[in-house]
Amino acid sequence: MSIDPARLLADLHALRGYGRDGNGVHRPTYSPQDVAAREWFAARARATGLDVTIDGIGNLLARDPNPGPHLLIGSHLETQPHGGWLDGALGCVAGLEVARALGARTGAGGIDVAAWADEEGHFGAFNGSRSAIGDLTEAEIDAASNRDGVTLRAALAAAGYAGRPRLRLDPARYKGYLELHIEQGPELDTAGQALGVVTAIVGLRGYRIRFEGQQNHAGTTPMRLRRDAGAALVRLACAIARDFPDAAAARTVWTIGRIELEPGAASIIPGAATMMFQMRDTDEAVLDRLESLLMRLAEQEGRGSCRVAVTRLRATAPATMDRGLCAALEAACERAAPGNWQAMPSGAGHDAQQLARVMKSAMLFVPSINGISHDTAEDTREEDLVRGVATLADAAAAILRQA
Numbered sequence: 001m002s003i004d005p006a007r008l009l010a011d012l013h014a015l016r017g018y019g020r021d022g023n024g025v026h027r028p029t030y031s032p033q034d035v036a037a038r039e040w041f042a043a044r045a046r047a048t049g050l051d052v053t054i055d056g057i058g059n060l061l062a063r064d065p066n067p068g069p070h071l072l073i074g075s076h077l078e079t080q081p082h083g084g085w086l087d088g089a090l091g092c093v094a095g096l097e098v099a100r101a102l103g104a105r106t107g108a109g110g111i112d113v114a115a116w117a118d119e120e121g122h123f124g125a126f127n128g129s130r131s132a133i134g135d136l137t138e139a140e141i142d143a144a145s146n147r148d149g150v151t152l153r154a155a156l157a158a159a160g161y162a163g164r165p166r167l168r169l170d171p172a173r174y175k176g177y178l179e180l181h182i183e184q185g186p187e188l189d190t191a192g193q194a195l196g197v198v199t200a201i202v203g204l205r206g207y208r209i210r211f212e213g214q215q216n217h218a219g220t221t222p223m224r225l226r227r228d229a230g231a232a233l234v235r236l237a238c239a240i241a242r243d244f245p246d247a248a249a250a251r252t253v254w255t256i257g258r259i260e261l262e263p264g265a266a267s268i269i270p271g272a273a274t275m276m277f278q279m280r281d282t283d284e285a286v287l288d289r290l291e292s293l294l295m296r297l298a299e300q301e302g303r304g305s306c307r308v309a310v311t312r313l314r315a316t317a318p319a320t321m322d323r324g325l326c327a328a329l330e331a332a333c334e335r336a337a338p339g340n341w342q343a344m345p346s347g348a349g350h351d352a353q354q355l356a357r358v359m360k361s362a363m364l365f366v367p368s369i370n371g372i373s374h375d376t377a378e379d380t381r382e383e384d385l386v387r388g389v390a391t392l393a394d395a396a397a398a399i400l401r402q403a
């Protein structure tokens with residue numbers, strides 16, 4: 001059993017042609033280039049002998065027809081706007097290459113390959129993988145739209161997927177789910193490591209924090225009489241910077257991604273001020289603790305002069321990867337790159353966190369050059385791409401062999 005590096009790289013470069021944008025790719029979910037990429041991928045999977053379905057949300061599932069235990073390998077085909085060529089694409093093509101490499105072997109079982117629709121969240125959060133595990137309602141589909149105001153229903157109709165049934169995974173068919181992905185961060189590249197086995201995927205909480213005070217004249221209003229919503233917001237930002245490091249865990253990250261002052265003019269005391277705040281960690285207890293701290297600090301910094309409302313907009317739970325599948329990946333890493341791999345959490349969200357809710361799941365990372373992703377400059381050395389897929393195939397074969 002071995003992969004074909006030339007075939008793998010040729011497929012990755014062919015896929016890069018759908019929406020190519022300089023070194024990167026612009027392939028938003030359900031765009032003509034995304035639909036064409038799905039059709040191309042379906043044809044490649046059929047040529048491998050897999051039974052391919054593209055369903056009513058745009059999920060592509062390529063099933064191995066052999067009886068026996070199966071492994072599911074997948075990722076996503078669409079990209080961020082003006083994004084990189086490997087984010088998602090690598091995991092899909094890797095699944096195809098592993099299916100081809102293992103397809104020749106004798107014995108029962110095989111590899112199913114999935115391309116989950118809209119992992120990049122143009123129309124929501126993990127719509128494709130959530131649909132496949134039965135966690136996406138028709139009402140959610142009715143309500144969803146992208147940032148250009150195009151509804152998900154209209155986009156599905158334009159893509160030709162409207163009206164098709166949505167497939168639902170049968171977890172009993174699978175020994176588990178594997179996903180190969182670029183790291184999208186600097187850790188492996190900086191440490192000179194060839195591979196990373198993901199221990200857990202971070203959970204994310206996102207908030208809108210809004211202070212309301214009194215809009216007034218910036219020249220005539222004495223400082224002691226002001227109810228300055230902007231000043232309260234800045235005090236909160238400082239309090240977060242002061243108090244979060246002691247309350248956080250070693251790898252917790254938090255971000256104030258957006259600040260708005262209303263009306264936002266040099267000579268007007270802001271009557272309202274809003275910030276978008278986000279934090280991520282692999283431990284739900286840490287997120288709970290930080291949420292309580294955030295609420296306390298927001299109350300404290302608005303007290304006396306401003307009302308404050310903290311609204312939780314997003315919450316995804318951390319996902320722990322399956323210990324047994326991780327052990328198989330670790331053993332394959334040690335064979336491929338002795339002493340030159342590491343275990344690590346994923347700071348980015350992935351479809352694997354959804355699949356982990358219904359079956360054993362694990363992820364393998366390859367380095368991102370300079371840690372760059374969600375940008376056309378995103379890249380990974382060819383030797384790392386090939387090693388990553390070969391390691392995935394090695395681990396997949398071992399898992400399928402296990403009783």
Ligand SMILES: [Zn+2]
Pocket residue numbers: 076087088119181
């Ligand atoms: Zn991705």
